[in-house]
Amino acid sequence: MLKVYNCIVTAHDLRLVVLAAAVCALSSFAAISLLRHARSADIKMRRIWLAVAALTIGFGIWATHFIAMLAFTPGVQSGYNVALTGLSLVAAVLLTGTGLAASLESSSRIAPWFGGAVVAGGIAAMHYTGMAAFDVAGIILWDSELVAASIILGALFGALALPAGLHSDDIKWKIAGVVLLTLAICSHHFTAMGAVSIIPDPIVTVPQSAIPPVYLALAVGIASFVILLLTFAGLSLDLRERRRHEAEADRMRGLANAAVEGLLVSNNGVIVTVNDSFAMMAGWQASRLTGRPLSECFSDGAVLTHLATALNKPVESTLRRRDGETVPVELIMRKIDFAGELNDVFAVRDLSARKRNEQHIRFLAHHDSLTGLPNRAHFSERLEHAIADADNIPGKKLAVLCLDLDRFKEVNDLFGHAAGDSVLRAVATRVSEVLGDSQMLARLGGDEFAILMRDVNNPAAAGDLADKVLTALRARDGDSQYDRISSSVGIAIYPDDATDSEALLNHADTALYRAKSDGRDMYCFFEARMGAAVRERRLLEHDLRHAVSRGELHLAYQPQQHVVTGAVTGFEALLRWRHPVRGDVSPGVFIPIAEESGSIMEIGTWVLEEACREAATWKSPLMIAVNVSTVQLYNADFVQELHEILLRTGLPPSRLEIEITETALVRDFNRALMTLRRVKALGIQIAMDDFGTGYSSLSNLRAFPFDKIKIDGSFIKAVDNNAQAATIVRAVLGLGRGLALPVLAEGVETVNELEFL
Numbered sequence: 001m002l003k004v005y006n007c008i009v010t011a012h013d014l015r016l017v018v019l020a021a022a023v024c025a026l027s028s029f030a031a032i033s034l035l036r037h038a039r040s041a042d043i044k045m046r047r048i049w050l051a052v053a054a055l056t057i058g059f060g061i062w063a064t065h066f067i068a069m070l071a072f073t074p075g076v077q078s079g080y081n082v083a084l085t086g087l088s089l090v091a092a093v094l095l096t097g098t099g100l101a102a103s104l105e106s107s108s109r110i111a112p113w114f115g116g117a118v119v120a121g122g123i124a125a126m127h128y129t130g131m132a133a134f135d136v137a138g139i140i141l142w143d144s145e146l147v148a149a150s151i152i153l154g155a156l157f158g159a160l161a162l163p164a165g166l167h168s169d170d171i172k173w174k175i176a177g178v179v180l181l182t183l184a185i186c187s188h189h190f191t192a193m194g195a196v197s198i199i200p201d202p203i204v205t206v207p208q209s210a211i212p213p214v215y216l217a218l219a220v221g222i223a224s225f226v227i228l229l230l231t232f233a234g235l236s237l238d239l240r241e242r243r244r245h246e247a248e249a250d251r252m253r254g255l256a257n258a259a260v261e262g263l264l265v266s267n268n269g270v271i272v273t274v275n276d277s278f279a280m281m282a283g284w285q286a287s288r289l290t291g292r293p294l295s296e297c298f299s300d301g302a303v304l305t306h307l308a309t310a311l312n313k314p315v316e317s318t319l320r321r322r323d324g325e326t327v328p329v330e331l332i333m334r335k336i337d338f339a340g341e342l343n344d345v346f347a348v349r350d351l352s353a354r355k356r357n358e359q360h361i362r363f364l365a366h367h368d369s370l371t372g373l374p375n376r377a378h379f380s381e382r383l384e385h386a387i388a389d390a391d392n393i394p395g396k397k398l399a400v401l402c403l404d405l406d407r408f409k410e411v412n413d414l415f416g417h418a419a420g421d422s423v424l425r426a427v428a429t430r431v432s433e434v435l436g437d438s439q440m441l442a443r444l445g446g447d448e449f450a451i452l453m454r455d456v457n458n459p460a461a462a463g464d465l466a467d468k469v470l471t472a473l474r475a476r477d478g479d480s481q482y483d484r485i486s487s488s489v490g491i492a493i494y495p496d497d498a499t500d501s502e503a504l505l506n507h508a509d510t511a512l513y514r515a516k517s518d519g520r521d522m523y524c525f526f527e528a529r530m531g532a533a534v535r536e537r538r539l540l541e542h543d544l545r546h547a548v549s550r551g552e553l554h555l556a557y558q559p560q561q562h563v564v565t566g567a568v569t570g571f572e573a574l575l576r577w578r579h580p581v582r583g584d585v586s587p588g589v590f591i592p593i594a595e596e597s598g599s600i601m602e603i604g605t606w607v608l609e610e611a612c613r614e615a616a617t618w619k620s621p622l623m624i625a626v627n628v629s630t631v632q633l634y635n636a637d638f639v640q641e642l643h644e645i646l647l648r649t650g651l652p653p654s655r656l657e658i659e660i661t662e663t664a665l666v667r668d669f670n671r672a673l674m675t676l677r678r679v680k681a682l683g684i685q686i687a688m689d690d691f692g693t694g695y696s697s698l699s700n701l702r703a704f705p706f707d708k709i710k711i712d713g714s715f716i717k718a719v720d721n722n723a724q725a726a727t728i729v730r731a732v733l734g735l736g737r738g739l740a741l742p743v744l745a746e747g748v749e750t751v752n753e754l755e756f757l
Contacts, residue, residue, distance in 0.1 A: 027060020054097025084133030095122025120158025154188030262348035379442035466523035570623030653683035713747025
């Protein structure tokens with residue numbers, strides 16, 4: 001009895017065995033390549049490629065079997081039944097084609113496994129049909145155990161082959177599918193061949209119709225050639241498809257890298273690929289992120305779980321960078337088909353800039369942008385909380401200190417707004433340095449500041465704090481002329497002066513106005529009687545802002561006469577305000593208010609233009625004298641404004657005289673000198689007003705281009721009964737003669753005063 005597995009080495013041509021294995025491998029490669037190509041084709045083309053793949057694997061199985069059979073030389077006459085040989089080829093093509101088609105069924109996950117098992121069934125059907133076609137001069141016996149083993153091995157490797165080959169576009173899976181399909185064919189064939197036993201019997205003859213081995217070899221050669229053609233076709237398709245995928249991947253990678261937002265693709269919690277934007281955001285190289293767990297970048301599992309149920313909806317989370325820092329991000333997740341598989345893609349937007357902007361906006365909503373101090377809204381909120389806390393503790397008091405800068409408007413007008421901003425920042429710094437942890441400084445607006453002082457044991461403590469604040473502001477730490485800051489402070493105590501925040505602030509503000517009225521650079525506690533006076537002053541300030549537009553201001557003209565001849569040489573324009581309710585308001589009352597509130601600029605311009613227009617109508621070319629405030633003098637546009645007023649009114653410059661007090665000169669000597677020289681260049685006369693009072697200095701008469709000296713009226717009133725005043729007047733008159741400057745005595749009202757002069 002001849003056992004086939006005993007004679008595989010002795011009775012087989014090993015070269016043909018190797019050839020059979022090679023044909024099997026080539027057909028498996030072609031079949032897997034064509035099957036993968038069919039998967040991505042449309043329905044019509046899929047059927048065509050499935051048919052080609054079925055022919056490839058069917059012919060491959062058939063050729064493998066019969067090349068291996070040709071390699072076997074049993075030593076007795078043999079041949080092959082034509083019908084059964086053809087039927088074995090048809091069975092191989094049909095059954096494997098059915099299995100390949102079943103493996104592409106997308107509605108079932110087990111389709112590739114089932115299809116692989118059907119292909120294994122086609123291998124078995126082909127083999128045993130082919131063995132049935134084997135006519136030999138003897139009796140063929142079968143080992144049922146090995147037959148069963150061959151079917152099981154073929155089914156096992158076949159069931160694994162198609163799922164592996166179709167798993168993904170990765171070349172590793174394709175190679176795995178080819179190897180498993182080759183093993184399915186070869187293991188089945190050689191195990192089945194081992195189940196065959198041939199007992200030579202001379203009585204048994206081979207039919208004349210049987211195909212001789214030489215013809216079968218020709219048929220197998222043709223089949224092998226077809227397999228080679230199909231293999232090369234599958235290879236070319238595979239290469240073309242791979243190039244297409246690579247080109248598409250490059251294009252998609254380029255598009256992804258062009259995106260400003262980070263893009264990340266993951267599969268089952270593992271990162272598949274990322275774009276450059278995400279890699280930069282995460283602090284990694286893009287290639288090193290591939291294959292890492294998604295949790296390395298996004299550790300909040302709850303967010304990822306929520307994203308899976310809220311596709312295409314933005315969710316805020318944090319990205320953990322390689323260096324351990326976290327970045328606020330916005331995530332949007334959706335499902336995509338990537339590389340033939342369903343993956344999760346995340347769009348990642350860096351929220352760092354937005355978070356910083358939001359934080360800055362929140363800061364600006366509660367703080368002053370110039371000084372960084374809390375603003376009025378924040379201060380009011382903290383004051384409300386402090387009052388609520390104080391209400392819960394019997395006997396607990398707190399204080400509010402309101403302060404603003406003395407003559408701050410002049411700082412802006414004289415030195416510019418940049419200097420004013422510098423002063424405000426200096427105030428914030430100096431005051432903050434003397435405050436305790438429980439005390440709060442806020443800028444309410446302009447040059448207004450407020451301090452919240454908790455836990456006030458007695459009013460003296462609030463006074464001590466005000467003293468510290470004023471001392472800190474008075475200190476010099478530089479050479480700037482505006483470095484020494486003067487401020488007034490008003491203090492109100494809760495609950496002694498008020499029981500709510502608004503009233504407490506108002507009362508502190510009222511005390512502040514009293515401090516300003518009493519001399520500035522000091523502090524003052526609120527008293528109930530202050531309210532009416534402060535309200536009165538504020539009403540005047542409000543009405544004065546509208547006095548020009550309402551036509552309530554007018555000019556009176558005081559004559560200036562020669563003391564010897566009595567001839568009128570000119571007039572001085574005197575400002576008067578007739579209030580519609582209060583009647584005539586004294587200039588000594590409303591002029592200081594106008595200077596403090598800043599309305600003096602509008603009023604001063606009106607006075608100059610009105611006086612020049614009036615003087616231009618006089619038949620005699622008399623002089624017109626107009627007082628100019630310090631704020632006007634240091635206004636950068638003052639000289640230009642003077643020139644325009646003269647052009648509009650038609651008054652010759654030589655008929656206009658502006659009167660400047662010496663107080664205005666000490667603020668900024670060089671700037672005042674430059675301004676007055678420009679005024680003089682226009683042809684306008686300049687008089688020193690109120691000489692002998694304030695900051696009188698003989699050096700000013702030499703330095704500045706004055707055309708006249710005016711003796712203050714307070715000296716003239718005292719010449720009859722005060723020898724010192726009379727001596728001062730005589731000295732000034734002598735000084736004027738010596739300097740060749742006319743001297744004007746103000747306020748001469750009696751005959752005795754005139755005779756003295």
